[in-house]
Amino acid sequence: MRVGGFIGRILRVNLTTGDVKTEPINWEWARKFFGGKGLAAKYLYEELSAGTDPLSPENMMIFMTGPLTGTVSPCSGKHVVVSKSPASGTFLDCYAGGYWGAELKYAGFDGVIIRGRASKPVYLWIHDGEAEIRDASHLWGKDTHETEKALKEELGKDVKVCSIGPAGENLVKFACITNDLFRQAARGGIGAVMGSKNLKAIAVEGHGGVWVPDIEKFVDVCKSVIDEDVLGREDDHGWAITDGTPIIVGLSQGTALFPTRNFQTGVFEEAEKIGSDAVKAVTVARKACFNCPLACGNITLIKEGRFAGTLVEGPEYETLALTGSNCGIGDLGAIARFNLLCDRLGIDTISAGNVVAFAMELYERGILTKEDTGGLDLRFGNVDAYIQMPELIAYKRGIGGLLAEGVRTAAERIGKGAEKYALHVKGVEYPGYDPRGSYGMALAYATADRGCCHLRAWIVADEAFGDMPPYTFDGKPERVIFLENRNSVKWSLIICDFYLVDYPVMSKLVSACTGWDVSPEELKIAGERIWNLTRLFNVREGFSRKDDTVPPRITTEELPDGVAKGQKIKLEEFEAALSRYYQLRGWDENGIPTEEKLKELGLK
Ligand code: SF4
Structure with missing residues (x-):
């Protein structure tokens, strides 16, 4: 075949x-x-x-x-x-x-x-x-x-x-x-x-190629998609070409959802020092993945200060947020070095930033002491201690051994109320958008099929950064479901997140590539089918409504600064939104896909 x-x-x-x-x-x-x-x-x-x-x-x-x-x-x-x-x-x-x-x-x-x-x-x-x-x-x-x-x-x-x-x-x-x-x-x-x-x-x-049934037709389709949809929609994709993801620092700071000092606030007083203009000032080249006209990557070289000579691709927004503001670090050179260490040692920067910020808060609150940190003065913003953390974690030395387990397990082992300061869903640490400033993200994080994730449904673009009112769950279950389904099929073809492609264009691309006649409607159903399949996997592992949660800080503490001041997620509103989400998905009140839904999607 x-x-x-x-x-x-x-x-x-x-x-x-x-x-x-x-x-x-x-x-x-x-x-x-x-x-x-x-x-x-x-x-x-x-x-x-x-x-x-x-x-x-x-x-x-x-x-x-x-x-x-x-x-x-x-x-x-x-x-x-x-x-x-x-x-x-x-x-x-x-x-x-x-x-x-x-x-x-x-x-x-x-x-x-x-x-x-x-x-x-x-x-x-x-x-x-x-x-x-x-x-x-x-x-x-x-x-x-x-x-x-x-x-x-x-x-x-x-x-x-x-x-x-x-x-x-x-x-x-x-x-x-x-x-x-x-x-x-x-x-x-x-x-x-x-x-x-x-x-x-x-x-x-390899020296082979990828065969398509009608190469001229496929190239024509791709050319028109690049010109009209990828490069033609400047409002949607221009940021990737001019700035890359660091542009989000300004958006998050402006909407007061920029994680700062372990999500204690959404406004960072040194945001400008780690924002897009600061990254541009040290960018020496742009870089693209295979065949990408957007080339969103920034190759940066720190030229001055203690970390001069650090060359890295990035830091991307999530790294700037979680290993920067969230650790109280406003030194771009230090963040770039931390980023490089994580890349080389093989550590996810989102979770690394979270575990370090978590430990910093516990240290400042006296729950961890110098005895626990091996003598490190692990205050927010202390670059000397911060820059040692990737190696301590990677080699599980000292406090790094505890933090290498992630915030959930570390909090359980520490006790003394540490769980209150652990930002995660299902043991996966929080990404760079505080849901108190964009309520839909609470639902997106809670329902993500791999544990906490911002990419399954990046609804912050529609609410805090867009036109949907950010401090309500009205209309959010519908939008989260739309995004989760669309991304599931987009990631099956596989198309990058940063190209905001719709079903008709995906249908044109995949049909011309495979020779199959794939309609936009078929792709919609496939996206829903895939999301239900991964939910079934998780249900089989024992996951259900009890695990689709919001961390205590987000539901009990109000954001203290900026335009989102006074906002927190009210648990009863979140639970109502979750019920509506399950209902719209055709799942029962416990978050289990119904037989009827599975039959409809061809999963039974
Ligand atoms: S494929 Fe995505 S991540 Fe890679 S350069 Fe293009 S837009 Fe950036």
């Missing part, structure tokens, strides 16, 4: 037995779930037993591309890594930009499914339809940049590498996988899953 956009082959690797084999993609599932998130979720749901320990050999890691990956379709350079999360115990999907995903297809595979645990450190070498497991004892202990460099020296300069750093090796609960030096599959501890398998890296190289 030959379908445009697909290679048609999946690589299966069992690290326990050393078996490496190739099998045809499941075409029935590909037609229903397309690729990326949807297809990988289907493999995970069908093949992983409920209750599997995420760090056991039985857990699966699925690296998956979409039908558009590696083609001339715009903003299609990302791949996804799917697993069961060691941070939340839920379904987990992490997207990374760069060039690795396209290279995997050129190497002859749509996806790689990994199980088992190697008896010693190994890496996987995938090249032109072949794959082998190789010894990685010389790489174990190296950071991600050293690993990438070593593998390029060993295998060739054009090889694309994704790898874990010491944090993944040491099973830090928010360890990430870094590819192309500065791109991460970041959240939920996906790097710890890789570390638990003794898998240091996956190197890929």
